[in-house]
Amino acid sequence: MRFHLGAIMVWTSLLTAAGSAADPQPTPVDGKTGLISRKIFFGNPDKASVEISPDGKQISFLAPVDGVLNVFVGPIGDPKAAKPVTKDTKRDIRQYFWAFSNHHILYLQDDGGNENFHLFRVDLADNDVKDLTPEKGVRALPSGVSHKFPLDILVGLNDRDPRYHDIYKINIASGARELVQKNPDFASFLADDDYKIRFAFKYNIDGSQSALQPDGKGGWKEFLSIPMADSLTTRPVGFNKSGDELYLIDSRNRDTGAFFSWNLKTGQQTLIAQDAKCDVGQIMEHPTEKTIQAVGFIYDRKRWEFKDPEVKADFEILSKVVDGDVNVSSRTLDDSQWIVSYLLDNGPVRFYHFDRKTKKSTFLFTNRKEMEGLTLQKMHPRVIKSRDGLDLVSYLTLPPGSDDGNGKAIHPVPLVLLVHGGPWARDGWGLNGYHQFLSNRGYAVLSVNFRGSTGFGKKFLNAGNKEWAGKMHDDLIDAVDWAIAEKITTPGKVAIMGGSYGGYATLVGLTFTPDKFACGVDIVGPSNIVTLLNTIPPYWAPGVQLFKDRVGDHTSEDGKNFLHDRSPLSKVSSIKKPLLIGQGANDPRVKQAESDQIVHAMKEKKIPVSYVLFPDEGHGFARPNNNLAFNAVTEAFLAKYLGGRYEAIGDAFENSTIKVPEGVSDVPGLKEKLPVGK
Template identity: 30%
Template structure:
């Protein structure tokens, strides 16, 4: 190994330096600008590495480096200010594909698919999305496109050909989102499309798994509240599992390794674990392959492209780690960790993992955004490729840890707490930051832009994975069913009171923030616990549970409305009294604290009627309400300028009503 690996990684060096004199915290742009380096990926044999890098003028470029000498690079293509590259995928060692989204069209989809040689030549526009004319990103170089917006990139192939896999969507007459899909092979030079298999397929397929030959083998469907997994065998389809999506014990196919081994996610002692499933015998192993008490399995594999052999699994528990099966990768990880001891170092292989001369390293921590580097196996040297947010100094970020507190009914609630940098003189103003979903895992031990921005402004940030959140066992998830405004809400108030007992939070200066479900919880928290929460910031928030079922502009599918949501949220008829009791809109007159609201005018997940109706209702009784709208935004802030503006507005609001409050 090199005796001085950090000379290749100046952006990582700051974590190992002693604390410098306190400088002013970075402004909002440093936290919320588009990543300056993103979508970093190795070519199949590891001879090249691609990245999307921000360039002067607000445009991005797809850049390909020679991994033997990173100073040798080619800018394959530059976007205009109206487009963004959202994905990069290697077709083979000499050809690369990429997906472009038009920023001027906010709704989901409108994804363009293109491919080019690594010298920038032979650029082909494969899928037209919603472009009706040639765009600046391609200019006069573009060749005629073939496929329309009912197709999208699905995956690469692994045979060295110029083909990729694309998914063709099929719609019903009701829903905005596709009801089903089918996979095809698409040649990225000729735009020739051909089938991946013959014959019929299961209904309502929403996800596929392919084998070593890039042929679909497993189909995952959702029909009338049932999740169904099917396996293609001898030209026909047989069911692997069929159960109620929420209530039955079932397994979820995760990935194939080789021709006959399927890895599935299934219950083990109340938590999701990873199991092997033998497709020859159609039986699941009795004991889990990976199981961590207290956490549901959440991970991704590293596979050898030639054999499909499983080499390792990246997993998330309280923090990220990798379980390596192959001794070569274990040794590589140990050397990288020795060179970079202050970060979690996630190591990614090329497709030909064992033979490739290099590995891709993503180094990060709770205080450092992702930094990318190439590790050369022969020399042990690390060479930097840049970072997502280079203006962030880890020494100015707060410490972030996972804790567990007791809710009022005795349930353990996990929560990530980010403390402001520097030594505290006493309790500080605090923000309970509520994740959306709500049936997802909210917090991880990583660099969280929102939490660190607030912590850099002096706030203790508490992020509970309240009941109903996933990732912490089935019972924790189920405990949140039909608990909007009830026990789920109480968990947030209990988090604030727990933070006060720890001596972190000033009980007179606690605010509540969140988006989507987090926006709903912010409004309900201000109404339900006015003595606890001094002010609130909500964006893209649900303001009435009933509106989720009745708003025609919503993108919720009939499947979700008639099955999943009725189990998790409630039934509009049977639970009408609960909906009314826990409706911020119907109780708007009770909200007296300062409130900042924001909404995207093109939001289809939580349509604008939610925000407009609540704004009108609350302002009749509360003059201290501010409402911001962004005309070119959907459900959340996709546009850099809007993200930065919103967080500047939130910073000023919290400074006035929380930090300076007496």
């Protein structure tokens, strides 16, 4: 790595200029200023993950108990009577579901963010909680639930070999387990409602994926070969009621992933639904009949293509209740009752109970009551052209006073480029905590689906292959240039921020394009792609070929050299703008060493950096107290280097495990509020 004295001189002059005047002062949170408390954006929701029991008699949801999300259950006719049935005191429960017994709740929980999830069950008769997968260091992966087996569940466990998940059938009442399928080296399995393993999936050395069927002799035979170009846009997703038709999302011989049925007896494939601009995003099927009712597509906003006229008629009724994107989030086994959620961009999610027989919608609650009545900002879909002609579906939120009502900026403001993780994921429309939080602080916020993002067809996805810090970053720069040309912002007033891949993109922004951004906020982002891929969790081993094909080969010398050149760690000397890094010590995906090594390299070159570490977090900050603490640091950091408003740190560190190994003095108010020894 070369040392650039000029970079240090520019950084030093920037800090001297910023430090020569007093740090920006916090803005009071009140009606006069319009500043909204960060707790409203990042504290736990009042209600979340609302479900109806299979028999329709009970409702469940996640809600806080002493600040920790637990599962509540109550009668469907009286949600206010719901009581907590779980007892977690340290970490929020984030994933749970009903067993078809109607008397059990199942949920997943890990330890300190290590992602070694255990599967727990709650017996609602006495609220007895049992760990069904108590082995240490083992990751439980629910792999099949069926109404035909109300007391059994299929679960993948990597207890025999940490790389591979064998499939067990576990009795949720007793915990007794039975091995269903040993895993020799497969990435995943697909079972039917009879708990028969119908397919296994395997990545091949050429990047293709094979869907294999049991050969009847204890082995496997190939049923379907999926080329590398289609491996993230083609996949079997289930079966019809009789099990003789396979439902398949398929992009082979086309661009976007369309929805097909495949007759396994005749081999005939029938197209059910397609969209020329985007892949299938959601499928609604009857819970027991397995008939396809509707197929959802998301380009910039959700669009439903209906296959069941009764479901179509119900959606027409539901669309008149609330002006937002409609989603059926839960339903009874006979499909007579639905829990319907309405997604808005400037208000909390609204939940309703819908009786399909009477067509009556009953309002239940919103997910964040404190947001009700607040003036929040609209999110505007925008399609930005990349320099080589790709359509980048993006989302823009403008701060109060700068939006003409249609997403046209009245005057330029500082902008935060918010980059999604994955990178094989996507941004979408709806209420986004960071968009609302940052726009309330005075920033425009822009999220860009850069090439490599999923949902827009395989050509767009594959255009990102081996383009980390290459054309994927060019797309982000093109979006910034668009925002400047549209007079949304001005040069020198743009920050870059994101988590996971978005954190990596932040580091790329400050190293590969050091003059483009005023500052950056990296959350659990890798700094060295070679060390990232050398330390992935063992259970990712069956899919490691995907990384070789789409990121680069970390096992060959040429590949290592290529990845070294695409790693921000190799260009640390180029950094000349302020950087804030957030990391969880237990992160199994992006190890703490990824942040430690770039912080160490910056210290060696005397380049200032602010580093926030949480010893009880993993890949992201799951504990609300830690999330609030980090965002208190973030908004003070952005206020100093980008010029927006911020709420005083106040009690944000209360009950947080925050540590700041480096850069305490570079964030306004941090030194005074940080507990001694942190």
